[in-house]
Structure formats: C-alpha cells, structure tokens
Amino acid sequence: MYSLSEQDLVIQARARSFADELIPLEVEVELAGGEVQAEQEAKHTARAIELGLYASNMPKSVGGGGCTSLQQVLIQEQVGRVTNGLAWVVATPPSWLGERSECYAITEEGAGSDVDAIEATASRDGDDYVLNGVKWHVTSFNAADYAFFQGKLTSGDHIGEHAMFLVDLPTPGVRIVRTPAYTHTLGHAHQHPIVAFEDVRVPAAQLVGAEGDGMSFAYEWFRFERLMVAARCLGAAERLIAEMTSFAAERVVSGRPIAEFGAVQAMLADSLTELFAARSLTYETARGIDAGVDVKVQHAQCSMAKLYAAEMAGRVADRAVQVFGGRGYMREYAAERFFRELRVERIWEGTSEVQRAIIADQMVKRGPGRLA
Numbered sequence: 001m002y003s004l005s006e007q008d009l010v011i012q013a014r015a016r017s018f019a020d021e022l023i024p025l026e027v028e029v030e031l032a033g034g035e036v037q038a039e040q041e042a043k044h045t046a047r048a049i050e051l052g053l054y055a056s057n058m059p060k061s062v063g064g065g066g067c068t069s070l071q072q073v074l075i076q077e078q079v080g081r082v083t084n085g086l087a088w089v090v091a092t093p094p095s096w097l098g099e100r101s102e103c104y105a106i107t108e109e110g111a112g113s114d115v116d117a118i119e120a121t122a123s124r125d126g127d128d129y130v131l132n133g134v135k136w137h138v139t140s141f142n143a144a145d146y147a148f149f150q151g152k153l154t155s156g157d158h159i160g161e162h163a164m165f166l167v168d169l170p171t172p173g174v175r176i177v178r179t180p181a182y183t184h185t186l187g188h189a190h191q192h193p194i195v196a197f198e199d200v201r202v203p204a205a206q207l208v209g210a211e212g213d214g215m216s217f218a219y220e221w222f223r224f225e226r227l228m229v230a231a232r233c234l235g236a237a238e239r240l241i242a243e244m245t246s247f248a249a250e251r252v253v254s255g256r257p258i259a260e261f262g263a264v265q266a267m268l269a270d271s272l273t274e275l276f277a278a279r280s281l282t283y284e285t286a287r288g289i290d291a292g293v294d295v296k297v298q299h300a301q302c303s304m305a306k307l308y309a310a311e312m313a314g315r316v317a318d319r320a321v322q323v324f325g326g327r328g329y330m331r332e333y334a335a336e337r338f339f340r341e342l343r344v345e346r347i348w349e350g351t352s353e354v355q356r357a358i359i360a361d362q363m364v365k366r367g368p369g370r371l372a
C-alpha cells in the first residue's frame with residue numbers, strides 16, 4: 001500500500017518495532033503522573049539511536065539517519081502510536097544544527113500566532129549582540145544545549161526586522177521564570193517553561209544566517225515540524241482505531257458486540273476513512289518535498305497536512321472515548337490519554353485557524369490548482 005520502497009518499508013518496520021517496545025510501558029508511566037524516570041528515558045534514547053531512529057532528518061555525514069522526508073514521516077508516524085511521555089525520545093533536531101539538542105524561544109506572552117508582534121530585542125554591541133525578552137512555552141528548555149532566540153534588531157540596516165540567534169545553555173542572563181503545568185507530559189526533561197533573557201551577550205557569529213533572516217529560518221522549521229505533527233497524528237489515529245475496533249468487536253451489550261450497532265459502526269468507519277485521506281495527503285506532501293516542488297507549494301501543503309491530520313486525530317480520539325464508554329474516561333486506557341494529548345496538535349506549530357489562513361493566502365496568490 002502507498003507504494004513504499006523496500007528501504008521505506010525497512011525503516012517503517014524498525015520504527016514500528018520500537019513503538020511496540022514502548023507501548024507496554026504506557027500505563028505505568030501514566031499512572032505515575034506521566035513521569036518517566038531519567039534513567040529509563042536515557043535507555044530509550046540510546047535504543048532509538050541504536051535503531052537509527054534518532055535525528056533521522058540529519059545527513060549521514062554528521063551521524064544522522066539521512067532519511068528522505070517520506071521516511072521521516074514513516075518514523076514519526078510510528079512514534080505517534082505511543083503516548084507522548086515515552087515517545088519524545090525520537091528527536092529530530094533541525095538539519096542545520098548538528099547533533100545537540102535545541103529548543104525554540106519564539107513565542108511571547110503577547111505574540112503567538114502573530115509572530116511579528118514579538119517584543120524581544122537584539123542590539124548590536126561591538127562584536128556581540130545583547131538579547132532581551134521573555135519567551136513562553138519554551139519546549140524542552142530543560143534538556144537543551146542551545147536555545148534559538150528570535151528578536152527584533154534595534155539598529156543597523158535591518159532595524160525592526162527579525163533575527164535568530166543561537167544561545168548556548170546555560171548562559172548568564174538566561175533564567176526560568178516559572179514552569180507551568182500543561183495538559184500533557186513529555187517525559188522527564190521536556191517541560192515548557194517561561195524563560196527570561198536579560199542582557200544576554202552572544203558573539204555575532206551566533207546570529208543564524210544574516211540580519212533580517214530570522215523569519216526564513218522559522219518558516220523552514222515550521223514546514224518541517226508541521227509535517228511531523230501530521231505524521232504523529234496519523235500514528236495516533238491508527239493506534240486509536242485499532243484499539244476501538246477490537247474493543248467494539250469484544251464488548252457485548254444487550255447480547256451483541258457493540259460493533260454490530262450502526263451508530264458505533266459509523267464511528268469506526270468514519271475514523272478509518274479519514275485516516276486513509278490524511279495519510280495519503282501527508283505522504284504525498286512528503287514526496288513533493290523529496291521531489292523538490294516549489295517551496296511555497298510545500299509550505300501550503302505542509303499546512304494542509306497539519307490542519308487535516310490534527311483535526312482528524314482530534315475527531316478520532318473523541319470517537320474512541322465514546323466507543324470505550326466509561327472506560328474511555330479512565331487514565332489506564334489509551335483513548336483517554338490520546339484524547340488529552342492530541343488536543344495540542346491543533347494549537348502548536350500554528351493553530352488550525354492559522355493553517356487555514358496560510359492555505360487561503362497561497363490559494364489566492366498561486367491559484368488552488370498549483371497546490372492540490
């Protein structure tokens with residue numbers, strides 16, 4: 001199915017077997033409040049590296065997997081079958097970073113969907129830049145070796161434009177303001193603190209690209225991450241559909257398996273149909289990237305894949321809870337976990353509303369016929 005090559009199938013099978021190793025641990029982790037012990041997490045990271053699943057997006061020359069976009073989708077899809085807290089060890093650092101782990105400090109209290117509203121600043125001072133700003137939701141700050149900090153330039157030819165900087169961690173002037181609790185857990189070291197950057201001095205060499213380039217790096221990252229969000233949503237939906245199908249076949253109510261009731265059949269059938277559509281869309285988008293389609297077309301298609309797959313997974317999770325009845329509301333069941341964890345897929349890396357705005361904008365600029 002889906003015309004996957006021999007190599008694609010090998011990579012997919014490897015990722016699937018890793019996910020299958022993690023799934024039996026989910027309930028224990030969940031009942032411990034989503035906390036994975038540091039030792040256990042390190043063991044899983046080592047296993048992901050051993051299987052060639054870690055940094056699959058990086059070139060082989062720097063120790064990565066050298067995978068195509070489609071192969072990365074296949075890996076992240078399998079990762080999506082596992083609860084977040086355990087699966088977060090299969091990391092994909094941006095291709096231009098190297099092997100160390102990063103975090104992104106872009107969003108602020110007053111700037112989320114509208115990234116241009118950021119108030120963080122970057123001021124040139126001799127051979128350095130001095131960075132100031134307070135960043136929200138900085139995922140994996142606790143585990144990161146670097147932070148990508150986005151601020152607006154306060155002087156020079158590009159005054160008022162965005163620039164991105166690589167900030168080593170720890171660095172004087174960078175501190176956690178507080179670490180709020182969120183709906184999901186992402187494993188031991190991966191939280192989303194609010195982080196203050198106060199007169200943080202970085203050498204000019206740590207400007208990513210050139211002055212005024214800040215947004216283009218963010219766009220590249222968004223495209224990649226949106227496709228990976230779509231991929232993980234496919235895996236989550238696949239897992240939920242498998243769980244709800246077997247439950248519906250076994251659960252007997254009024255003397256019949258609930259899979260024989262039309263209303264339950266509709267929930268099963270709609271879920272699989274929508275997964276098929278989302279998977280076809282996501283794989284096709286990845287193939288387009290591998291074939292080098294126009295970057296603006298890629299941008300719109302990644303938004304379509306993220307929008308549709310995230311919304312689809314949300315609907316599937318909602319139906320899964322319903323099919324499981326009261327059990328669907330219990331923490332020890334996958335339906336409850338995924339229902340909670342999948343909610344963020346419609347919010348981060350650009351909300352569904354923002355994806356729609358991007359798609360519609362490209363439709364008007366390029367014509368819908370070029371995009372789909």
Ligand SMILES: Cc1cc2nc3c(=O)[nH]c(=O)nc-3n(C[C@H](O)[C@H](O)[C@H](O)COP(=O)(O)OP(=O)(O)OC[C@H]3O[C@@H](n4cnc5c(N)ncnc54)[C@H](O)[C@@H]3O)c2cc1C
Binds near residue numbers: 112352
């Ligand atoms: C768990 C988590 C992890 C995150 N990790 C990171 C991270 O590592 N680094 C980082 O920089 N950021 C991160 N974020 C931030 C995330 O990208 C933003 O939360 C997201 O982009 C939305 O921004 P906001 O929260 O400010 O919502 P807002 O922008 O305030 O949006 C509020 C509502 O208004 C709607 N809206 C806004 N603009 C429009 C529009 N033009 N048209 C229609 N509706 C609109 C939105 O869709 C939403 O429904 C994370 C967020 C979460 C929840």
